[in-house]
Amino acid sequence: IQKLCDRVASSTLLDDRRDAVRALKSLSKKYRLEVGIQAMPHLIHVLQTDRSDSEIIGYALDTLYNIISNDSEEEEQEENSQKQPEDLGSQFTEIFIKQHENVTLLLSYLEEFDFHVRWPGVKLLTVLLKQQGPQVQQIILVSPMGVSRLMDLLADSREVIRNDGVLLLQQLTRSNAAIQKIVAFENAFERACIHGVIHFSVVGHLLHHPLKITILIVSSIRNSGPVEVAKYQKCGNECIVVEDCLLLLQNLLKNNNSNQNFFKEGSYIQRMKQWFEVGDDSAGWSAQKVANLHLMLQLVRVLVSPTNPPGATSSCQKAMFQCGLLHQLCSVLMATGVPADILTETINTVSEVIRGCQVNQDYFASVNAPSNPPRPAIVVLLLSMVNERQPFVLRCAVLYCFQCFLYKNQKGQAEIVSTLLPSTIDATGNSVSAGQLLCGGLFSTDSLSNWCAAVALAHALQENAVLKEQLLRVQLATSLGNPPVSLLQQCTNILSQGSKVQTRVGLLMLLCTWLSNCPIAVTNFLHNPSNIPFLTGQIAENLGEEEQLVQGLCALLLGISIYYNDNSLENCKKEQLKQLIEKRIGKENFIEKLGFISKHEFYSRAAQKPQPSFSSADHMMFDHEFTKLVKELEGVITKAVYKSSEEDKKDEEVKKTLEQHDNIVTHYKNVIRVQDQELEELKKQVESLRVQNEHLQTTVTQQVSQIQQHKDQYNLLKVQLGKDNQHQSSHSDVAQMNGVQPEEISKLHEEIEDWKQKLDQLQEQLREKDSLIETLKLSPVSGETTEQASQTNKPSGPETDSEFHKHVEALKSQIQLQSTDITKLQTEKQELLQKLSVTPVSVSGDNGTMVGKTADLEGRLATLLQETQELKNELAALSEERTSLKQQLDSSNSTIAILQNEKSKLQQEVAESKKEQDDLLVLLADQDQKIVALKNKLKELGEPVEDEDDLDAGDQGDEEEEEEEEEEEV
Secondary structure, X not given: OHHHHHHHHHOOOHHHHHHHHHHHHHHHOOOHHHHHHHHHHHHHHHHHHOOOOHHHHHHHHXXXXXXXXXXXXXXXXXXXOOOOOOOHHHHHHXXXXXXHHHHHHHHHHOOOOOXXXXXXXXXXXXXXXXXXXXXXXXXXXXXXXXXXXXXXXXXXXXXXXXXXXXXXXXXXXXXXXXXXXXXXXXXXXXXXXXXXXXXXXXXXXXXXXXXXXXXXXXXXXXXXXXXXXXXXXXXXXXXXXHHHHHHHHHHHHOOOHHHHHHHHHOOOOHXXXXXXXXXXXXXXXXXXXXXXXXXXXHHHHXXXXXXXXXXXXXXXXXXXXXXXXXXXXXXXXXXXXXXXXXXXXXXXXXXXXXXXXXXXXXXXXHOEEOXXXXXXXXXXXXXXXXXXXXXXXXXXXXXXXXXXXXXXXXXXXXXXXXXXXXXXXXXXXXXXXXXXXXXXXXXXXXXXXXXXXXXXXXXXXXXXXXXXXXXHHOEEOOOOOOOOEEHHHHHHHHHHOOOOHHHHHHHHHHHHHHHOOOHHHHHHHHHXXXXXXXXXXXXXXXXXXXXXXXXXXXXXXXXXXXXXXXXXXXXXXXHHHHHHHHXXXXXXXXXHHHOHHHHOHHHHHHOOOOOOOOOOHHHOOOOHHHHHHHHHHHHHHHHHHHOXXXXXXXXXXXXXXHHHHHXXXXXXXXXXXXXXXXXXXXXXXXXXXXXXXXXXXXXXXXXXXXXXXXXXXHHHHHHHHHHHHHHHHHHHHHHXXXXXXXXXXXXXXXXXXXXXXXXXXXXXXXXXXXXXXXXXXXXXXXXXXXXXXXXXXXXXXXXXXXXXXXXXXXXXXXXXXXXXXXXXXXXXXXXXXXXXXXXXXXXXXXXXXXXXXXXXXXXXXXXXXXXXXXXXXXXXXXXXXXXXXXXXXXXXXXXXXXXXXXXXXXXXHHHHHHHHHHHHHHXXXXXHHHHHHHHHHHHHOOOOOOHHHHHHHHHHHHHHHHHHHHHHHO
């Protein structure tokens, strides 16, 4: 090795140096330590100086990889391999990255397209990240375009480099939020959507259906030959590259809110639905397929994890419901033939998708199992939870699913409790309800079923005082011939029978949850005279370490019975129970036993996360929500036990006073809220009336414009009628001046008859023209009113009448021509023109025509007058309606003014009540100061005064100050 190193360092010929590096590579696997110590500086020098020769660079990179890598499988394949220290690779990595220029030099070699340079460089950088991840990540992060160079590896046309590039990015993005953001915004998500043919673009395997390997096939057609296409068609979703990409995607999204938001806004959640279209796969479930689907489910959980910010989790949950992903997950949940571990992870995934989301919880409640008859999915899952033959992890998953279904879901809680109430139980017994399954598990012989059922029932009561009271109505028939007992009594009976520790812990957690913040339940519990002696006996005994947990829970239950006691039972008042503790247990001993709970190892594990995760069934002791309850009550119970009766009375008085003031303030707040709502409604009505008034004003303006137009039409027709009358009178005068001779009457009659026939023909034509004019006139006139209502400036009646008169004048001109011919005949026979016998006939014909025209005009005039009268009536009605609207508006304004005055009065009353409350608190403070002064005087006079009372008085003063601060905040 030393000779080879000398050749690398001193040889001037490139071939000699290349052969020496090749020899070092062959020895590097078997003699890692020797080659690493002696050859590493020379290999780094080769990388710096011989960049032009890709072959020697490839050998140098491979040698460094063999030195740094701790691949045990390759070492075992060597027959005479020596045992190497486990941290040898880490030590060599530390030496290599001590000079940051070495990592930068390695990044530059990743830009080389030569396969013999790029591939060894990718492997070497991957192993460096495995050995010293944070240090190498920091170097890459500060290197110019460092992350971008690594992302370019995914665009390589060679499959090996693409796949190893994914592995490199896995190591690079591990536990580094800054690099995760850079990788995500380097189009790590977008490439798979836009360039769907590139299956190696980080998540290209993921964002399309893994079971349908379209991306892989298309990519292979583009970049590979037919052999690789067949290989991808065979591997499908069982390809290990899919697993690598899923792991990379998990690194990018886990605990990274920015990337999660980017993933959601990019609509990638909608594409995840296709992952779970499992269908009927006759080929079965291979190990790789199970691993891939398991990672896909975990990826969904990353987006809706309870540790994420509530807003981000809620938005992802809603998106999963809207795109149908939740429906698809429920289909996998209810499918047959699904492996147990996949089913368990699916249950956990559905749990977190519905946790705290009311819409998703309602949908899950409506899901039915494909059975005959169909049964709710919740019932089917609970059957698995209380069945001791089911796997332990599956039962834990079902419990977690039930807890998530009830989390912040009062509707679901009420539905579960209602299945236990007497009025809703199915009398036929044909169907099993969720409540019946929980009661069955609660009283079964399997301790794990007891614990799971107790915790599940406790979650149905979580933060719901109404259901705690309703559950007191549940009656159980324990055996034939015996009267039914309440569920509360049956729990205490089983507890006193000395069952297994796990069963007693579950029942005690249920009772503590049930009695907390429910005085009625506490009264029912204390009504049984055997409960308190049992608890004090359990706490007072000196038992083994296993029983300490039970003792602590008994102390907690007894403390809850004191703290939430309303003193309604004469024999079990607060003071009497505290005296009992002091006599039989001792206050210090009681507090010590109470502290056993929070000091227990299982308590610490359960408090970490909501999901139950235990190595074995024996370790299932505490529930996550119960740990919150213990943390909340431990301090207040300790104070309640140490308080004296006088302090309790003072606290009760102050509490009642504060409650009264709070009730008054709440009442006035409700009144003000209602008045605000009424005020808003009145404002909306006023706004609506204002808009309606404006609309009516616009309508009135349009109607006035229409009336004016009709008036103009009326005046025009009236003028035309006057002209026609003048024309008629002139014809009469002319007729009186003309005369005809009696001798020519017969000839003139004959000619007149001829002309009459012609005139009749012309009049017939005139009637046809009039009918045509009337037809044309009716169509514009019918549309005229509508057009005038919307456009006041549109021309109407006068133009139509002018056209009509043009036609009439044309016909009159024809008649005038005929009259001219008649006049010519009369001129030739002057002797006959002096006779006036013909004149009446002519005048009668002209008068008949004019009379018809006059009648027509008078009819049209009457119609216009009638329309004008109707418009006047409508205008008067609109004016009256406008007046009434103004009156309503004035009335609304007066009502608003009255409500505002009432609101100001109420606010003044609230201020006065708060002032009275402050005065009361000042009075209480003065009284405490007087008490302290009197005690000091007693001490000066030599009277014995206990220091504990002084301490309690100080504590009382602190509590009063805290209450005063809370009151000021209110």
